[in-house]
Amino acid sequence: MKFSDLKSSFQEFWSEFKRVRSGIFGLVLFGFFIFLMLFEPLLLPFEQANDRWRDITYWEDSPKGVPPVWANWFSSSKKPTSSIIADAQFSEQDLGSVKIKEWLFEYDFQADESPQDVILKGQGSGTPMIVYSLIRPDGQEVTMVQQAFSLGSKNAFRLSADKDAKKTVLDFVSGFEDPQVVRRTDAGRTLPTRFLFAQAKPGIIRSPEALKGLYTIKVTAIMQGANDSLSNLAIVLPGKVSGLLGTDSYKRDVWSGVLSGIKWALLIGILTAVVSVSVGVVYGVVSAYFGGLVDSVMNRIFEIFVSVPLLPVLIVMSAVFKPSIWTLIIMMAAFFWVGPVKTVRSMAMQIREETYIEASRALGAKNSRLIFKHMVPLLVPYSFASMALYIPGAIVYEATVSLLGLGDATIVTWGQILSDALSSGAVMNGLWWWVVPPGLAIAFMGMTFAFIGFAMDKILHPKLRTR
Amino acid sequence: MFWKYALKRILNGIFIYIILIFIFSALFNVTMERTARALVEEQIQSDLMALRGSQMTPEQTRRFIEERRERYIQRYHLDKPVAERVLRRAWDTLSFDYGKSTFIKNSAGERDVTKIVFDAVPKTLLLFGTAIIIDILLGLVLGIKKAQRPGKMLDKSTSVTTMVVFGLPSWWLGMLMIMFFAYTVKIFPSGGLISTPPPEAGFAAFWDKLYHLLLPVITLVVLGFWGRAFLTRNIVLGILQEDYVMSARARGIPERKVLYGHAMRTAAPPIVTMALLALLASVSGNIVFEGIFSWPGMGNLYWTAIQQNDVPVLMGNLSMTTGLYISGLVILDLIYGFLDPRIKVGGKG
Numbered sequence: 001m002k003f004s005d006l007k008s009s010f011q012e013f014w015s016e017f018k019r020v021r022s023g024i025f026g027l028v029l030f031g032f033f034i035f036l037m038l039f040e041p042l043l044l045p046f047e048q049a050n051d052r053w054r055d056i057t058y059w060e061d062s063p064k065g066v067p068p069v070w071a072n073w074f075s076s077s078k079k080p081t082s083s084i085i086a087d088a089q090f091s092e093q094d095l096g097s098v099k100i101k102e103w104l105f106e107y108d109f110q111a112d113e114s115p116q117d118v119i120l121k122g123q124g125s126g127t128p129m130i131v132y133s134l135i136r137p138d139g140q141e142v143t144m145v146q147q148a149f150s151l152g153s154k155n156a157f158r159l160s161a162d163k164d165a166k167k168t169v170l171d172f173v174s175g176f177e178d179p180q181v182v183r184r185t186d187a188g189r190t191l192p193t194r195f196l197f198a199q200a201k202p203g204i205i206r207s208p209e210a211l212k213g214l215y216t217i218k219v220t221a222i223m224q225g226a227n228d229s230l231s232n233l234a235i236v237l238p239g240k241v242s243g244l245l246g247t248d249s250y251k252r253d254v255w256s257g258v259l260s261g262i263k264w265a266l267l268i269g270i271l272t273a274v275v276s277v278s279v280g281v282v283y284g285v286v287s288a289y290f291g292g293l294v295d296s297v298m299n300r301i302f303e304i305f306v307s308v309p310l311l312p313v314l315i316v317m318s319a320v321f322k323p324s325i326w327t328l329i330i331m332m333a334a335f336f337w338v339g340p341v342k343t344v345r346s347m348a349m350q351i352r353e354e355t356y357i358e359a360s361r362a363l364g365a366k367n368s369r370l371i372f373k374h375m376v377p378l379l380v381p382y383s384f385a386s387m388a389l390y391i392p393g394a395i396v397y398e399a400t401v402s403l404l405g406l407g408d409a410t411i412v413t414w415g416q417i418l419s420d421a422l423s424s425g426a427v428m429n430g431l432w433w434w435v436v437p438p439g440l441a442i443a444f445m446g447m448t449f450a451f452i453g454f455a456m457d458k459i460l461h462p463k464l465r466t467r
Numbered sequence: 468m469f470w471k472y473a474l475k476r477i478l479n480g481i482f483i484y485i486i487l488i489f490i491f492s493a494l495f496n497v498t499m500e501r502t503a504r505a506l507v508e509e510q511i512q513s514d515l516m517a518l519r520g521s522q523m524t525p526e527q528t529r530r531f532i533e534e535r536r537e538r539y540i541q542r543y544h545l546d547k548p549v550a551e552r553v554l555r556r557a558w559d560t561l562s563f564d565y566g567k568s569t570f571i572k573n574s575a576g577e578r579d580v581t582k583i584v585f586d587a588v589p590k591t592l593l594l595f596g597t598a599i600i601i602d603i604l605l606g607l608v609l610g611i612k613k614a615q616r617p618g619k620m621l622d623k624s625t626s627v628t629t630m631v632v633f634g635l636p637s638w639w640l641g642m643l644m645i646m647f648f649a650y651t652v653k654i655f656p657s658g659g660l661i662s663t664p665p666p667e668a669g670f671a672a673f674w675d676k677l678y679h680l681l682l683p684v685i686t687l688v689v690l691g692f693w694g695r696a697f698l699t700r701n702i703v704l705g706i707l708q709e710d711y712v713m714s715a716r717a718r719g720i721p722e723r724k725v726l727y728g729h730a731m732r733t734a735a736p737p738i739v740t741m742a743l744l745a746l747l748a749s750v751s752g753n754i755v756f757e758g759i760f761s762w763p764g765m766g767n768l769y770w771t772a773i774q775q776n777d778v779p780v781l782m783g784n785l786s787m788t789t790g791l792y793i794s795g796l797v798i799l800d801l802i803y804g805f806l807d808p809r810i811k812v813g814g815k816g
Contacts, residue, residue, distance in 0.1 A: 022627065307483045309751040309792040312769065316785045319773050320498045392634030399636055400755050404773050418639065422759070427646045428657070435646060439639035446634010454630055 013381070016459045023455025029448040037262045045243060049256035053412045059251040060158075063116045063238035067433050068246040068255075079240035080111035085217075086234040098224055105217040105235045112210050114197035118144075119236040120159040120219060124151045126228030131220040132159050134196055137213025142172045142196060153227070161192045169195055177205045246433035249424045254417070258437050261414040264325070265445050268398045268413075269391035272329050276336035277387045283337065284344030285375050289352055289367070305338045314397060318406040325408040328401065332394055340386045344379055351375050385460055388453030392446030399442055414438040472804050480797035485561060487789055492557035495782060499556060500545065502569065502778040507539040565783030570775045571768075580783040584768065588787065590660065591757065591764030595750045597680060598687035603742050605692040610699025610738075615726070617704055626700075629693040637749075641686045641759040648682060655682040658761035683760045691749060695742050702737050706730045736807040740799055747795045751788070 017023050036043065044050075052058040063082060072078055088103040109115075120132055132145040144165035151157055161169065169192035174182045185205055197215070198208030221230050238251075245254040287298040317323070317331055351357065357374055365374075401407060402415030403422065417438040421427070426434045492499075511532055523531065540546050544555055559566070565580035573583040613622040649657035656662065656679050666675045706712065707730055715725045757766030765784055772780040 022630065303479075304483055304486055307480075307487065307789075307793045307796060309788050310748075311752050312754060312785055312788045315755070315769055315773070316495070316781055319781060320495055320778075389633075396634060396636045396752075400638065400752075403638060403755060404758075404770065406773065418642070422642065427642050428650060430646060430650055432646065435639075435642055439636065439643070442639065443631075443635045447631050450630040450633035454626075 013459070017455060020455040020458055022451045023458075026448050026451025026453075026455065029444065030452065033262055033266065033445065033448065036259065037266060040259055040263070044256055044259055046253050046256045049253065050260045050412065053252065053257065053260070054409065056250065059247075059253075061119060061121070061236045061238060062247050062251040062253060063240065063242050064247065064251045065249045065429075065431055065434075066116070066238075066240050066242050066247055068244055069241045070244075071246070071433075072241055077112040078110075079113050080109070080115045080237070082115070082239040082242050083107070083237050084234055085237070088219075088233060098222060099228075101221045101223065101230065103219040103233055105219070107215045107217060107235070107237065108213075109197055109210075109215055110212050111240070113240050114191075114193040114208075114210065115237040115239050116162070116191070117193060117236075117238050118161040118196065118217065119238070120217075120233065121156070121236060122230055122233035123154060123156050124149070124228075124230040125153045125155065126151060126223070126225040128225075128228045128230060129222040130159070130230075131218075131222075132165075133218045133220075135216040135218055136196075136200075137211060137215065138200060140172075140200060141218075142169065144168055144192075161196065165192050166190055173200075173204050176200045177202060181205050245437050246431075248417075248420065248431070248434045249426070250420070254434055254437055257412050257417045258414065258441050260412040261417065261438065261441065262445075264411055264413045265395050265398075265442070268325070268329060268332075269395045269445070269449070272332045272336060272394035273387040273390035275329075275333040277340055277383050277390060279333070279337040280340040281344050281376060281379050281383050282371075284341040285348045285371055285379065287341075288345045288348035289371055289375065291352075302338060302341055305335065308335060310335050311397060311400060314401060315404060315406070318401045319404075322406070323408070325398075325411055325413075328398060328408065329394075332397055336390060336394065339390060340383070343386075344382070347379060347382065348375055351378055381456070381460055385453055385456035388449045388456060391449040391453075395442060395445055414442050469804065473801055476797055476800050476804070480793050484790055484793050485557075487793075488560050488786060489553070489557045491782070491785065491789075492560065493553050495778075496549065496553055496556070498778055499782060500552070503543055503545060503566075505569075506567065507536060507543065507545070510539055511535045560782075560786050565786065566779045568780045569777045571771055571777050571780050580779045583780060584765070584783045584787045587763060587765045587768045587784075588791070590762065591750075591754075591766065594680065594683060594757065594762055594764060595687070595746075595753075598684045598691065599746045599750075601684065601688050602691045602695055602746065605688065606695025606742065607699055607738070609692065609696035611703060611726070611731075613696060613700040614703035614707065617700070622700070625693065625696060629697040632690055632693055635690060637687060637690050637753045638756045638759045640690055641683065641756055644682055644686050645759065658759070660763055683756070683762060687749075687753065687756070691746075694745060698741050698745065699734075699738055702741070703730060703734050706733050709733075736803055739806060740803045743795070743799045743802070747792065747799070750795075751792055754788070 041047070046058075048058060061084075066079075069081060085105045085107060088105050090104075091102045093100040093102075118134065127148055127150045129148045130145065131143060133141055133143040135141045144161055145159055145168070149157065166187045170182075170185065170187045170190060173195045182205065190205075194208050195204055197210060198204050199211045201209075203209075217235050219230075219233060221228075223229070243253045243255050245258065247253055248257075283298065283302070287295050287302075313335070314331060318328065321327070323331060352375070357370060360370060360374060398407070398413060399415030399418065402413055403419045405419055405423070407413055407416045407419065409416075415438075418435065421431065421434045421438075514535055515528070515532070518531070544552060547555070563581050565584065568578045568580050568583060571583060572578055573586045575582075577583070609625060613625060616622060645655075645657050648655040658679075660679055661672070661675055662679075666672050703726075707726075712725060712730055715729050716722070720729075754766035754769065757764045758770035761767065765788060768780065768784050771777070772784060
């Protein structure tokens, strides 16, 4: 087949394809996915989401299991978004042997619910004494942590109200609340920010009301040693809403996960479909071309493969061999190829009887030439249509294997996100932003190729259009 | 001649089943043997525990363990060559002796894998059987409606829906259904086969089972019957373009009669096979779905076996699934041969 032939036959196909509206819709969706995949580095809010998806330290500053930002539009009580404050008002006092440094961070709090945490991050060295406190709009000052740290030489450190200040914050609150209630409250089970950002009056423990206004987070460091230092301080306030699609119970950004999953879904689907359909088409043509004993032996092998319950075998193989994503694709292709064989074989049976095949054979053409030059090209349109329809199947199968926790742990796929959601009880606790988007992505990806495949099918079988 | 065709097809099915079991036995040989050796060690430990009352010197204990190990290895044929072990295991599987599970027990507390698997089979058949029947009925009705007026509103919109649900994983829809109908609007149970505590026997028990069956069946049908309708439509539409249908119409036979008397007669065999084939594929493809609804069938058994790393149960379950799947294929061919007399003659269609 020459290039010009290919071009004209493609143009012919395209002029027909253009008229099928659903096919065009599928192409648009496909283009959209490709766009998202190509611009992934620009669209990812967390740049290392791909490599460090399972690294909890990477996600530690994000809020835990919160809905997306736009959930606020539908709710009467406004939840705070996450914020990072790096600008501080810095002052230093030199008292000879002792240095006192002070940083003041300002946080304007206007939401109806408190943020999840107040985290101080930075780097330091030596053994500074750090006082970490919050000055509230009502003038109250709460000292959360007051402690000497031994940081060694240049180490990152992190102070979290939730982890390090549960007790001190409860002590502060106790002054306002009914002693009965205080006694019954277990400090280990409180969320300190609930009290820190609440009006200081009775009821602060049971039903805190937000105290809006300008908060100041004060960090004071008393340094005695020569090499004591603190630098790069920043305050992180994980909100109650976050990102485009919220976060999961492991504090991971769901949008980053769904976005990273696109390339893997495309890879799994397209590679599996291309490999298995190519194998199936060649198998069917060879079987039909040779006929006789070859045909019946090949038919037997085909029958055995057809009788395999695909998904259960795939699941057991994954459980036993713990495959990487590439091995999984090979395993799927090893079973998917049977799909087109039957149709291809009967089509090739007809082609074999054509006179031009006979003429070519009379001219002394070899078997391989007849098969690959004269028969397979005629089946290319059919192959493309069936490839498109195998892609969703491959994606769903990978997702199902991943759902059982057997996926490749070095990558992020939609099935794995759903597997984590299921095992962490997202369904039970109603974390819909964790369950819906990855599944919707699978559904849309499936829809894309179904639209394209069915449109091609329609062109190939014009009889089915109308009567 | 039907019985001859049937016999041939059944024998062929059994032959394929035997071959597949051999392949599985060879493929998973290493894992199966690791489990068997662990089982031997476990049995030696329990033998030791039984002997704890009698005083033994360390030397005696060591000799006892070695002697036992040798005996068990002989009993499980672990000292034989690999080929023989593979053949033996395949033979055990074929005679429905799946061995002992590592952790999982059935409702009666037994660790016999065969019993565990046989416990699960009827539950899977109940769930998917119910779904399949509703699925086919709805699909057939909708498909014929679509074929009668191709390209019109109903046909187009339902075809689009078919494509929309094409790549939708059933288990994901199940998760959404549970999230909505069991936890948000609490009208359905979140899973399981019966309520705890189980209601008294009789009508209440029946109703309870039906109540638990409803949500998973609805989920399966909502996803499935579009595909069935699309298939029916294509087959019926193809036949409605045949010459004999046109001649029937030309003779003035009423459209209803043309459709059900002439067209459906030809359409029945392919519709039945393709529908059953698609459903067989959907059972094998949706088996994981049971895990979402904690429906104690074979699909759920895969979940628990993987979570508990129980290899014998996994293998036994796989053999049973394969057996059922092949039986389904054989039954399919028998129905096809029954409906379409051309098949059983053995001509090449």
